[in-house]
Amino acid sequence: MHLHTFESLAPRLRIVSQFNAMTPPDRLQDLVGQLRSRLRNVLGVTIGKGGEGKTTTGVNLSHMLAQEQQDRAEQGHEAKPVLYIELDSNGNGRLDLKILGSEVDDDGKAFVEAVTEDKAFSVVRNVKPYLDMTVAGSANSELATEIGRLAGKHAQAPYLMLAMLLAQISHLYAWIVVDFSPGDVNVQRLGLAAVTHIVTPVKNSDDAMLGGLEAIANLVAEIRLINPELGIVAIGFLGFKKVTGEATGELDIVRTKIELLLEAAGLNPSMVMRDHIREARHIATVSRNNGMPARELALAANEMLLDESGKPVPRPRYANGRLVEPGKALDLADDWTVFTGDVIKRVVSRNIELEGVSA
Numbered sequence: 001m002h003l004h005t006f007e008s009l010a011p012r013l014r015i016v017s018q019f020n021a022m023t024p025p026d027r028l029q030d031l032v033g034q035l036r037s038r039l040r041n042v043l044g045v046t047i048g049k050g051g052e053g054k055t056t057t058g059v060n061l062s063h064m065l066a067q068e069q070q071d072r073a074e075q076g077h078e079a080k081p082v083l084y085i086e087l088d089s090n091g092n093g094r095l096d097l098k099i100l101g102s103e104v105d106d107d108g109k110a111f112v113e114a115v116t117e118d119k120a121f122s123v124v125r126n127v128k129p130y131l132d133m134t135v136a137g138s139a140n141s142e143l144a145t146e147i148g149r150l151a152g153k154h155a156q157a158p159y160l161m162l163a164m165l166l167a168q169i170s171h172l173y174a175w176i177v178v179d180f181s182p183g184d185v186n187v188q189r190l191g192l193a194a195v196t197h198i199v200t201p202v203k204n205s206d207d208a209m210l211g212g213l214e215a216i217a218n219l220v221a222e223i224r225l226i227n228p229e230l231g232i233v234a235i236g237f238l239g240f241k242k243v244t245g246e247a248t249g250e251l252d253i254v255r256t257k258i259e260l261l262l263e264a265a266g267l268n269p270s271m272v273m274r275d276h277i278r279e280a281r282h283i284a285t286v287s288r289n290n291g292m293p294a295r296e297l298a299l300a301a302n303e304m305l306l307d308e309s310g311k312p313v314p315r316p317r318y319a320n321g322r323l324v325e326p327g328k329a330l331d332l333a334d335d336w337t338v339f340t341g342d343v344i345k346r347v348v349s350r351n352i353e354l355e356g357v358s359a
């Protein structure tokens, strides 16, 4: 694990500064047109509220995709790393990937300055095999202020600053996963302008969750001008019980509610995923507290995760000292494998459509 800085990226602020409220719309369209085809491997994990499992989903999706690349490399195929980017100032991704408080943890300062001031863009390389990440923390709250201030002077163009940054490095990554913040609308726009496919996690069944979903659907429609390719590719569920591998009535009800909401909004209910991530709150807590995504935790619980000297790392334990059950940890990791497979299948087929349209 070390910091890697991308050299000589083209400046974004200078381009944005050429825009104002009087700029003809086709200038913005030209810029968007140049960016779009380079951002089709960028996924966003978002729902317009906190605590629905965005970070858990973003981290596990990234980790599963990185594992797939590692497998490809081991089989002698071409492989590229995956990049995980968190926008939220709570910076929980640092916990999930074990960099909180380490020497690379700057509370998000460098990332915010790279996005808003054209400063050097760095990633933490190899936080897990084939997985890089940017650092998010308290400094990320300044993204909202800065993008808002720039939007006051340069109209919509500043929302493209992350898109312009990622378009320059996306070819170096198999996938880029952006884990959103639930709050400020300017940060939402910044993120939504940069991603092509949205994955929405649902963990709660109340009206606040439905409100969050509606907020995202509205933003997707609102942002068309700066991202005509944006779409919700999958709505997935986590933290719902599985009984003999099947969903229970509780999830069926949530699913139906969401499908009705989508139909009313003129959206295709097929984006609702059939499989789901089972309820495993205690394992998820061990996972986060140990900085091990679900698959890594499952390997450790089964004494299959080796340290540098080739010895199995100690089996992970709950806070009360009890060992994490190997079978339960595997079940959760397997759920994430199925989830990731389904998401990527949807993304790939959507990309084929998008490439057809733009060709």
Ligand SMILES: Nc1ncnc2c1ncn2[C@@H]1O[C@H](COP(=O)(O)OP(=O)(O)O)[C@@H](O)[C@H]1O
Binding pocket: 049, 050, 051, 052, 053, 054, 055, 056, 057, 092, 203, 238, 239, 240, 277, 278, 279, 280, 281, 282, 284, 285, 288
């Ligand atoms: N499979 C699961 N079952 C139950 N709870 C889970 C599961 N996975 C994650 N959680 C819990 O969900 C909570 C919200 O997760 P988080 O990813 O931080 O949400 P967000 O990023 O949307 O704010 C965390 O406390 C986490 O432990």
Ligand SMILES: [Mg+2]
Binding pocket: 054, 055, 056, 088, 090, 092, 180
């Ligand atoms: Mg989060």
